[in-house]
Amino acid sequence: MLIKTVFSGFGGQGVLSMGHTLASAAMLEGKYVTYFPSYGAEVRGGTANCTVSISDEEIASPVASQPDFVVSMNQPSFLRFQSLVQSGGLILVNSSMVNITSVRGDIEVVEIPTSELAEKLGNLKVANMIILGVFIKVSNITPFTLLLKNLPAILGEKRSRLLKINKEALELGFNYLQG
Amino acid sequence: MSGTSTIGEAAIQAGCKYYFGYPITPQNALPEYMAQRLSEVPGGVFLQAESEIAAINMLLGASVAGARAMTSSSSPGISLKQEGISYMAGQELPAVIVNVMRGGPGLGTIYPAQSDYFQSTRGGGHGDYRTVVLAPDSVQELADMTALAFDLADNYRTPVIVLADGVLAQMMEPVRIPSRKRKKLPAKNYILTGAKGRPSRIIHSFTMDPKEQEDHNWKLVRKYKQIEQREVRYESFLLEDAEMVVVAYGTAARIAKGAIKRLRKENLKVGMIRPITLWPFPTKIIQETVKYIHDFFVFEMSAGQMIEDVRLSLEGKGRIHFYGRPGGVIPAPVELYRIISRHYYQSKRKKGR
Numbered sequence: 064m065l066i067k068t069v070f071s072g073f074g075g076q077g078v079l080s081m082g083h084t085l086a087s088a089a090m091l092e093g094k095y096v097t098y099f100p101s102y103g104a105e106v107r108g109g110t111a112n113c114t115v116s117i118s119d120e121e122i123a124s125p126v127a128s129q130p131d132f133v134v135s136m137n138q139p140s141f142l143r144f145q146s147l148v149q150s151g152g153l154i155l156v157n158s159s160m161v162n163i164t165s166v167r168g169d170i171e172v173v174e175i176p177t178s179e180l181a182e183k184l185g186n187l188k189v190a191n192m193i194i195l196g197v198f199i200k201v202s203n204i205t206p207f208t209l210l211l212k213n214l215p216a217i218l219g220e221k222r223s224r225l226l227k228i229n230k231e232a233l234e235l236g237f238n239y240l241q242g
Numbered sequence: 243m244s245g246t247s248t249i250g251e252a253a254i255q256a257g258c259k260y261y262f263g264y265p266i267t268p269q270n271a272l273p274e275y276m277a278q279r280l281s282e283v284p285g286g287v288f289l290q291a292e293s294e295i296a297a298i299n300m301l302l303g304a305s306v307a308g309a310r311a312m313t314s315s316s317s318p319g320i321s322l323k324q325e326g327i328s329y330m331a332g333q334e335l336p337a338v339i340v341n342v343m344r345g346g347p348g349l350g351t352i353y354p355a356q357s358d359y360f361q362s363t364r365g366g367g368h369g370d371y372r373t374v375v376l377a378p379d380s381v382q383e384l385a386d387m388t389a390l391a392f393d394l395a396d397n398y399r400t401p402v403i404v405l406a407d408g409v410l411a412q413m414m415e416p417v418r419i420p421s422r423k424r425k426k427l428p429a430k431n432y433i434l435t436g437a438k439g440r441p442s443r444i445i446h447s448f449t450m451d452p453k454e455q456e457d458h459n460w461k462l463v464r465k466y467k468q469i470e471q472r473e474v475r476y477e478s479f480l481l482e483d484a485e486m487v488v489v490a491y492g493t494a495a496r497i498a499k500g501a502i503k504r505l506r507k508e509n510l511k512v513g514m515i516r517p518i519t520l521w522p523f524p525t526k527i528i529q530e531t532v533k534y535i536h537d538f539f540v541f542e543m544s545a546g547q548m549i550e551d552v553r554l555s556l557e558g559k560g561r562i563h564f565y566g567r568p569g570g571v572i573p574a575p576v577e578l579y580r581i582i583s584r585h586y587y588q589s590k591r592k593k594g595r
Contacts, residue, residue, distance in 0.1 A: 083414070090416045098414035123500020125413045128574035 065118040066204060067127035071144055072136025072157070075107035077191030081134065082113035084195060084217050088210040089117045097125035112140060117204060132202055134194055136177070138162060145170070155198055157190065173201060173240075180235060189232035196236020207237055245381050245411040246271035249340055249404070251419050252388035253312050254279055258338070260287045260311035262300040266319045267352045268408040269342035273314065294319045298326030298339075305335040306445055308433035310392055314340035317350055317358055320366075327401050328367030331462070332447025334432070336395035338388070339373075340404045342411045345543075345570035353570025354408035354493060359547035362403050363521040370459055372466050374402040374473065375520040377491040381415035383518075389420045396427045398469055405520065407543070409493045409572060469522055476524035477516040480506065484513030486537040486563075486586050489528070489552050491517045493572070494543050500575030501582055510586050512539075520548070528555040537589045539563040539582055543572070561589070 068085070072078040079100050086098040095118045103109025114127045129149040135141040136157045145167060148154055153171045156163060159178035166172055175197050181190040199207050211230060218226055243251070250272055253261075261276040273290065280286035291297035297313050304311035315323060320341045330337050341362065345355030362375045374394050376387040384406060391402040434443060449455050479499065481487060490498040495516040505512045515531065517524050532538070538560055540549040545568045553562060563585045567573045 086414060096416065099409065100412055121499065122496075123503070123575045124497050124572065125409060126572050126574065128576065 068132040069130045071112035071140035074109040074111040078111045099125035192232035193236040196233040250275035252385040256389045256392040258310045262297040294322035298323040312338045317344040324367035331371035334399040337401040338391045351570040356543040475518035479514040481513040485511040488514040490541040501578035504579040525555040532560040
């Protein structure tokens with residue numbers, strides 16, 4: 064089993080953090096995993112994406128020519144990556160920012176009004192963790208509990224005060240589609 | 243951990259206390275890591291030099307004083323460092339130099355490529371010398387090879403190059419940093435530490451006497467022969483029943499492995515030889531292999547450089563196929579799979595006739 068996921072959006076939307084959080088959890092699960100970032104020179108506002116590959120055996124290339132999953136946080140990345148997704152694959156879209164038009168018929172699209180949900184939690188910056196929560200639910204790629212358990216290590220000491228809201232965001236996302 | 247942090251941590255665990263460098267993409271996260279980590283190491287020094295040339299000469303200075311030290315850069319910056327590398331080879335000074343290769347001549351692209359094979363394996367600077375070149379293919383090997391580079395450099399008193407690219411440097415993978423187990427290494431009886439109570443020492447690469455210079459150069463050659471005999475490293479993969487063997491290193495070898503797994507699923511008997519030391523090149527295994535496998539497929543993320551060493555090793559035997567992607571394009575395993583399978587069937591048809 065080899066599953067490749069592309070996380071994409073503007074720099075500053077937490078796109079790389081999403082990938083890193085997933086990759087670390089998969090590592091703790093004992094899987095082979097690679098995380099490969101690609102971003103512009105800008106700290107905020109440029110394009111950013113990263114590819115996370117998770118597998119039961121050695122991973123050849125950390126790059127995905129045809130990802131199984133795409134998480135898309137903005138319009139340009141949605142346009143770019145929806146054409147790459149494998150037939151039968153799934154794309155998760157931040158519908159607060161993406162105008163979903165001309166979608167391919169052979170892929171599944173899940174729309175999440177991520178920004179609105181994040182604002183309800185009181186911090187727009189955790190939009191990434193909300194959509195990551197949804198992603199873990201629909202992809203079933205790694206145990207959600209493991210990802211939560213690893214969150215303090217991801218945030219580090221400096222950002223430990225953000226632990227609570229990030230956890231809430233992940234849980235909100237994970238349970239979103241049931242409600 | 244990311245590739246760059248891994249190199250940094252492995253170096254520190256290997257006892258590297260001094261880092262000198264000048265920024266260049268795609269290896270900037272390495273000096274960033276060293277700046278932060280070396281401040282926590284007692285006596286550690288991180289220095290961002292005013293240029294690459296200054297940085298390599300600081301490395302030379304640290305080495306003269308007997309320290310474990312490192313510099314890193316990417317292709318154009320490594321070109322600037324060549325004078326210093328040549329001096330260290332001539333003066334028999336250990337040093338570790340990390341090159342995160344870019345794609346192309348001049349400024350090149352920042353995207354991953356393998357364009358500096360010639361430069362690294364042929365000495366790189368002026369003069370009659372070689373540098374040991376280590377080519378890792380994973381983040382774990384970045385750690386292992388960085389540690390090994392320090393030991394080889396000290397053991398043979400010679401500069402060692404760790405050759406990586408943007409994929410390996412930027413990528414994160416699970417990794418175990420090798421712990422600090424010191425190999426028994428020769429005592430540093432050449433370093434300049436102040437001559438109090440002992441005769442003075444001189445470290446130089448120049449003499450006016452041609453005979454003396456010739457002796458020195460032959461001494462270097464004998465050392466290189468010793469390295470060639472002892473330090474060849476490679477990985478072989480599914481060679482036993484193979485009818486075609488891929489030769490690839492670094493990131494290209496990873497991609498090739500992915501392609502070979504697909505080929506094997508369709509019963510195409512393809513194996514691989516992955517040189518881990520590019521110099522000394524694993525000539526012997528290639529000569530052994532051509533006795534029973536005729537077709538060699540060289541794959542590089544360049545327009546074809548290592549292919550020359552494969553050709554030299556084959557000494558006219560067998561048949562070479564080649565596929566290269568220069569300039570920073572990362573081909574997918576499925577692309578390479580298609581190309582290898584075309585060559586495979588063409589060779590098969592030829593043999594059948």
